[in-house]
Amino acid sequence: DTEVTQTPKHLVMGMTNKKSLKCEQHMGHRAMYWYKQKAKKPPELMFVYSYEKLSINESVPSRFSPECPNSSLLNLHLHALQPEDSALYLCASSQRGEVTYEQYFGPGTRLTVT
Amino acid sequence: RKEVEQDPGPFNVPEGATVAFNCTYSNSASQSFFWYRQDCRKEPKLLMSVYSSGNEDGRFTAQLNRASQYISLLIRDSKLSDSATYLCVVNRGSSNTGKLIFGQGTTLQVKP
Numbered sequence: 032d033t034e035v036t037q038t039p040k041h042l043v044m045g046m047t048n049k050k051s052l053k054c055e056q057h058m059g060h061r062a063m064y065w066y067k068q069k070a071k072k073p074p075e076l077m078f079v080y081s082y083e084k085l086s087i088n089e090s091v092p093s094r095f096s097p098e099c100p101n102s103s104l105l106n107l108h109l110h111a112l113q114p115e116d117s118a119l120y121l122c123a124s125s126q127r128g129e130v131t132y133e134q135y136f137g138p139g140t141r142l143t144v145t
Numbered sequence: 146r147k148e149v150e151q152d153p154g155p156f157n158v159p160e161g162a163t164v165a166f167n168c169t170y171s172n173s174a175s176q177s178f179f180w181y182r183q184d185c186r187k188e189p190k191l192l193m194s195v196y197s198s199g200n201e202d203g204r205f206t207a208q209l210n211r212a213s214q215y216i217s218l219l220i221r222d223s224k225l226s227d228s229a230t231y232l233c234v235v236n237r238g239s240s241n242t243g244k245l246i247f248g249q250g251t252t253l254q255v256k257p
Contacts, residue, residue: 062243073232073247074189087244121188125243133179134245136188 034058035137037122043143046112052140054105054122063105064134065097066121074121080105081127112144146171151233151248159256162223166251168216168233177236178209180218182229183250189232192218223255 035056044050054063062081066074079087080099088097094116096108105122119141123134151168158164170178178195193200195207195216206219216233233248 064243073249075247076244079243081243119186127243132177132243133191133194134243135191138188 035122035124035135037120037137037140039140040138041141041143043145044109044112045145046114048112049108049110051109052107052120052122052142054107054137055103056124056135056137057103058124058135059102059126060124060135061102061127062125062132063099064123064125065095065105065107066123066136068119068121068139078107109142112142114144117142117144147249148172148237148246149233149235149248151231151251153249153251155252155254157254157256158223160223160225162255163219163221164223164253165220166218166231166233166253168218168248170214170216170233170235170246172235172237173211173214175235175237177245178207178216179234179245180205180207180216181232181234181247183232184229189247192231220253223253225255225257228253228255 038053065077068074077091078097083099094111098106119139121139122137125132125134149170180192181189182192183189195209199208204221208217230250230252232250234245237244
């Protein structure tokens with residue numbers, strides 16, 4: 032089973048709102064990732080968690096705040112976003128983070144910032 | 146130069162055709178290589194990892210040429226359901242941090 036789940040599927044939020052995206056995997060993977068994908072572009076890495084610790088932050092603005100409560104869960108807290116942050120946000124997981132194993136993606140959250 | 150380069154296409158082929166996609170990568174220290182497919186408005190799905198000796202999975206064959214820093218994907222007997230964007234994916238550099246770099250993708254449209 033290679034299932035990664037994400038909620039919500041769609042999210043519309045104003046620039047002053049605070050919201051959170053959630054991701055869950057039950058494959059026993061120890062690395063989890065957040066990606067951002069704009070239309071007709073490839074996914075761009077935002078954050079990597081390895082063994083529940085933040086190992087990579089790709090210079091993401093502080094209005095995006097990741098959290099990894101346990102090895103199965105990954106959150107992305109959103110605050111004071113801009114319209115250009117509208118995109119598909121993808122979560123992925125892999126067996127480990129320090130070795131490049133295959134990554135499995137969730138269905139994504141389609142975010143619109145108004 | 147982009148880290149991972151692909152011909153964006155689109156490739157329009159009839160059912161049953163054989164089609165090949167190519168990809169080049171710039172970092173000679175990269176060690177992990179993958180092909181993903183992505184359907185419109187869906188998430189990327191792993192198609193296959195690419196190994197130095199080349200590997201095959203049904204109608205799909207992947208090849209790696211480290212000397213030329215070149216990866217290929219061959220699809221035989223194309224089906225309508227193969228229509229998608231195919232992403233060439235490479236890990237960034239020799240330090241295995243899980244950082245993947247995605248090519249821009251090659252669009253395939255298989256027509257009846």
